[in-house]
Amino acid sequence: MIYLDYQATTPLAPEAFDAMVPWLRDQFANPHSPHRAGRAAKxxxxxxxxxxxxxxPAGGRVAFTGGATEALNWAIKGAPPGPVVTIxxxxxxxxxxxAARGGGIVLPVGADGLVxxxxxxxxxxxxxxxxVAMLVNNEIGVVQPVDELARLAHRSGALLLCDAVQGYGRVAxxxxxxxxxxxxxxxxxxKGVGALWLRDGVRPAPLLHGGDQEDGRSGTLSPALCAGFGVAAQLMRARARDDAAHVERLWRLALARLEGWTINGSVERRYLGNLNIRRDGIDVARMISDLRDVAFSAGSACASGSGRPSHVLRAIGLSDxxxxxxxxxxxxxxxxxxxxxxxxDRITAAAAAQRVAA
Known part of the structure; x- marks a missing residue:
């Protein structure tokens, strides 16, 4: 299997796996317990x-969560009363x-995907x-001007929440x-662990109630998952330059081989490890079925079963x-x-075969 679905999930780093094993196998104590084993887990x-x-950024704290979905729900639903602006x-x-907190103002984007x-x-x-602004879009890889949006937010007395799920360790x-x-x-x-970073003085109202283990977030933490996340983050920092150079080489290789395809979203302001492309008349579902030993997607894995066209692609002006x-x-x-x-080469050949059959 050739895996080309990094936006859905990434392969687990061997170093992260190794860091998790002792906490899964032997050191099972609750990190919130006061005894020696608990203190070691903490x-x-x-x-x-x-x-x-x-x-x-400096001057804040990391609160561990069950994933980015929880982190975003907490930050949005726990924000002070008032309208929310997003993209x-x-x-x-x-x-x-x-929408769950009553709706907000949704900003349009251009054909390049930029707000x-x-x-x-x-x-x-x-x-x-x-x-609320996503740093790197999960479907088309576009990098939004988060710093400028933060300036506008602060000028008006609002907070800026950045969804950095796709950009963390890759884009500043x-x-x-x-x-x-x-x-x-x-x-x-x-999988199963995420975080919400909060600037000093920022305290969204709790989403989960119980033990307040994370100073605003309740629930027993998994030392294994936290340890794996920590080592993965450490590797993102240590390998940032090498990873970026490798991804750029792969991007250039892809551009040289994909004749007849159109890139969706800005080419200049994007993370290069995301290549979202279209070719008129292609049946993507059939292509995915035909190329079962190549893992790629038709868009966000979170919405892949809905049957609806991507809201991201529609927002940049594409037809269904x-x-x-x-x-x-x-x-x-x-x-x-x-x-x-x-x-x-296999994707290009499958697309050509569809066109011949048509």
Whole structure:
């Protein structure tokens, strides 16, 4: 299997797996217990917290969560009363959470996927409580001007929540943000753990109630998951330059082999490990079925079973037909150039075969 779905999840780093094993097999104590075994487990959690924080702005704290979905729900639903401003291409968890608190203002994007800053300036006015922006879009890889949105938010007295799930460790997170949502399994860590970074003085109302183990978030932490997340974060920091260079090489290889395809979203302002492309008339569902030993997607894994065209692709102006002729290829640290070349040639051949059959 050639795996090209890094936006859905990334392969677990061997180092992260090794860090988790002792806490799964032998050291099973509750990190919130006061005895020696519990204190040892808590110490492992605190090491992981520092490792995750090392890639975030200074002057804040990391609260571990069950994933980015929980982190975003907590930040949005726990924000002060008032309108929320977000972007049409945000992840469904953001759009649905904003709707759950009564709705908000959804900013349009251009054909390049970038937010309309003029519309943002008109919308982000005194009285707005929160602005939510994804750093790197999970479907089309576009990098939003989060720093500029934070400036507009602060000018009006609002907070800026950054969904950095796809960008953490890959694209610099501006120091101006107030909250940051993260997910371990998008950075070669384990599934089932994420984090919400909170700037000093920012305290969203609790989403979960119980033991308040994370100072605003209740629930027993898993030392194993936290340790795996911490080591994965440490590797993202240590390997940042090498990973970026590798991804750029793969991006250039892909561009050289994919004739006849159109890239969705900005080419200049994007994370290069996300290649969202379309070719008119292609039946993507059939292509995925035909190429069963190549793992890629037609868009967000979170919405893949809905049968509806991607809201992100519709927001950038694509027709339903064009959206349904789009595939997303995600690659990174553990993708070899040879495997990518083989997969791209097979995808191109499958597309050509469909056109001949038509």
């Amino acid at each position: 110490a492992a959690v605190e090491v992981a917290r520092e490792q995750v924080a090392a890639l975030l 049409a291409t945000e992840h469904a968890v953001v759009l649905d959470s904003v 309309d800053l003029a519309a943002a300036e008109r919308a982000i006015v005194p009285g707005v409580s929160l602005v 997170i501006p120091d101006s943000v107030d909250m940051v949502a993260l997910s371990a399994h998008k950075v070669h860590g384990p 037909a064009a959206a349904r002729s789009t595939i997303r290829l995600g690659f990174g640290r553990y993708t070899s150039a040879d495997d990518l070349a083989i997969a791209l």
